[in-house]
Every structure is written in C-alpha cells, then in structure tokens.
Amino acid sequence: MIIGVPKEIKNNENRVALTPAGALELNKRKHTVYIQKTAGIGSGYSDKDYKEAGAKILPTIESVYKKSEMIMKVKEPIQSEYKLIRKDQLVFTYFHFASYRPLTDAMIKSQSICLAYETVTSPDGALPLLIPMSEVAGRMAIQEGAKYLEKPLKGRGVLLGGVPGVLPGKVLILGGGVVGTQAAKMAAGLGADVTIMDINLQRLRYLDDVMDANVNTQYSNEYNIREAIQTSDLIVGAVLIPGAKAPHLITKKMLKTMRPGTVLVDVAVDQGGCIQTCKPTTHADPTYVVNDVVHYCVANMPGAVPYTSTIALTNATLPYAIKLAKMGWQKACEVDQGLKNGLNIINGKVVHKGVAEAFKLKLHSI
Numbered sequence: 001m002i003i004g005v006p007k008e009i010k011n012n013e014n015r016v017a018l019t020p021a022g023a024l025e026l027n028k029r030k031h032t033v034y035i036q037k038t039a040g041i042g043s044g045y046s047d048k049d050y051k052e053a054g055a056k057i058l059p060t061i062e063s064v065y066k067k068s069e070m071i072m073k074v075k076e077p078i079q080s081e082y083k084l085i086r087k088d089q090l091v092f093t094y095f096h097f098a099s100y101r102p103l104t105d106a107m108i109k110s111q112s113i114c115l116a117y118e119t120v121t122s123p124d125g126a127l128p129l130l131i132p133m134s135e136v137a138g139r140m141a142i143q144e145g146a147k148y149l150e151k152p153l154k155g156r157g158v159l160l161g162g163v164p165g166v167l168p169g170k171v172l173i174l175g176g177g178v179v180g181t182q183a184a185k186m187a188a189g190l191g192a193d194v195t196i197m198d199i200n201l202q203r204l205r206y207l208d209d210v211m212d213a214n215v216n217t218q219y220s221n222e223y224n225i226r227e228a229i230q231t232s233d234l235i236v237g238a239v240l241i242p243g244a245k246a247p248h249l250i251t252k253k254m255l256k257t258m259r260p261g262t263v264l265v266d267v268a269v270d271q272g273g274c275i276q277t278c279k280p281t282t283h284a285d286p287t288y289v290v291n292d293v294v295h296y297c298v299a300n301m302p303g304a305v306p307y308t309s310t311i312a313l314t315n316a317t318l319p320y321a322i323k324l325a326k327m328g329w330q331k332a333c334e335v336d337q338g339l340k341n342g343l344n345i346i347n348g349k350v351v352h353k354g355v356a357e358a359f360k361l362k363l364h365s366i
Helices: 020-028 047-052 061-067 101-110 131-148 178-190 201-210 222-229 253-257 267-271 306-327 329-335 353-359
Strands: 002-005 032-036 056-058 070-072 090-093 113-116 170-174 193-198 215-219 234-237 263-266 287-290 293-296 343-346
Touching: 002 061, 020 032, 020 047, 020 306, 032 047, 032 061, 047 056, 056 061, 070 306, 090 306, 101 343, 101 353, 113 329, 131 178, 131 234, 131 263, 131 267, 131 293, 131 306, 170 178, 170 222, 178 193, 178 215, 178 234, 193 201, 193 222, 201 215, 215 222, 222 253, 234 267, 263 267, 306 329
Parallel strands: 002 032, 002 070, 032 056, 070 090, 090 113, 170 193, 170 234, 193 215, 234 263, 263 293
Antiparallel strands: 113 343, 287 293
C-alpha cells in the first residue's frame, strides 16, 4: 500500500503521524511511505531520518495526498485540506466529527473512507488510540492549569502544592477515565487537594484504592458539582462519550458561583467541551476570561510536547496501520471488530452512531 504522511498545519501542531521507526516497519513490509518535506521537524525528526528509514520525501502536501492510498495524520483535516481528499482514499486520524459539522459535511462530500483513531476499540472496550494522547493531555491539564493560576496570567495566585503553614490548592476533576486519572496523579504529585468525580461507582472504588491519600472520590451529579466548584481553584473537564458530543456539566450560570481567578481546563473541547462556556483555543492564544474565570481550552494540547506525543501515538497506531496496509481497510475491519468501530464515514455515508446523532443524519449500516 502507498501511505502518505502530510505535515500538520493546524495552529501550533508540531506532532507528526509517524516516526522514522514506524516508517521503517512499514517499509520492511514492502509498503511505500511518503513523508511531506519537514513534516517531522517539530517532533525532532529530520527528512534525513525518514530517508534512512526507507521513506520517500515529497515537497508539498498536495503531492502527498495525490500519491497516497492511505493518509495518516494526527489532527483532523482543516478547510484547506478538504479539497485534497478524494473518493475511496483512506484517512486514518483523529476526526472528532461530533464537535464540528463543516468537517463532517466535507468528508461526506469527499466520498473518502474516514477511520477515526478516537473510536477504535480494544477487546475490553477501551480506546487504545485515544489513550496515549489522553494520558498526555491529562498530565498537561495540571501543568497548564497550575501555570494559569498565577496572578500575572489572571489566575487566583494559588500555588497548587501550598507551602508549610499554607493549605494546598483544590483541584476538581470531572471524569475518572484516562484523562482524569492522569490529571489526578499529576495534581496529587504536586501536593494539591484533589477530588475526582464520576458516575461509575466501580471506577470510583478503583480510584479510591490506587490513588494517593490526597485524592478523594465523589459521585458526580449536578448538586455535588455545584457545591465543589465554589471552592475549587483548578477544574479539569475530562468527560468523554466515544464519538459523541460531550455533555455540559458546568453551565454559564455556574461561573458566577466560582471565585475570581479560578481556572478551567476543558480537555473535552475537541468533542464539544463539558463546560458550556468552552470554545476551542490555540497554543498561540490559549486562554480567555468569562465572569473572571480563566478558560484554557486548547484543542490539541499534546501538540505542545510533540516529541513525547509523536512517539506515544506511533506506538499505538502502528500495529493498526500495518494491518490496514497489509489487508486493505475492508478486510482489516472485517477481521478486527475494534478497528471496524473506527469507521465513521464510508463513501459519503455516516456509519457511526455518535456522529449521526450529533447532527441528526441518517445512520447507515457498515
């Protein structure tokens, strides 16, 4: 198969979909890998590194799309890429369709095969291609949140870990999945007073067993959320419904009950956000303030640490890419139900329930 890796062009997106090590593995299996010139620079990989791994370098994004049967990306295509995607071309990337109708419409129009990292499942129901970036984003949520709590950045001026004689800051994490767990680990390591909320009691029992003593668990409901946000310094939105739009757990009215300078980090922003006042931001302009509450809503948080993120992503995606390249998407999805779950749009037809429900589109059978 001919595999193409274009350079990511979303704002401050420095990741690349394939490391030289990944390119080598595909090349060893007699597949052709095209890498756009300088695609790996942001992650620390030169064109020479890819050439030595057996990949071929192409000068433009147009040439990569034109020559390739399968496109591997990190982030969803943006408007300038829509016209480059053609009928029957397999696009393997994070799409997060349910949060953005124009992208959905464009991919329907392209008649391409859209296989989304975020809805591929493993036999135990986990999301193996979302997990590595969720791990990065969860840890970054605390790193960034702690920074924006600083007064010069409009935060409350709170040091999360406190100091002797001063109580630590309070962190509220909505969602006890991968993002929430990693965020809690980081916040606990800094010495913060951490609360994780979730609606899954079994998950809360597990977290209560494995977390440090400064991490508490609480059942998530509107009453408990309303109470907790009044005294929290940093709130992390970490709710995920695979392939569907995230629910709004914090409304605009609730902001009025928070203390000025409270920081909200909505990791669910690329699925619509679980905070009503959330809107996607970029690394170039990451925050905005509503009712004296700081919102950090960068839609590609792991792009700020591309070296770590690119390796973690390739580690997860490469086995699937090898299977797709060897068998073709139809046979690969036929023998692997988890990979089949990654199919969102096929030749103009929506085949994923979450996407269909988000925009009231007809759901077709795969």
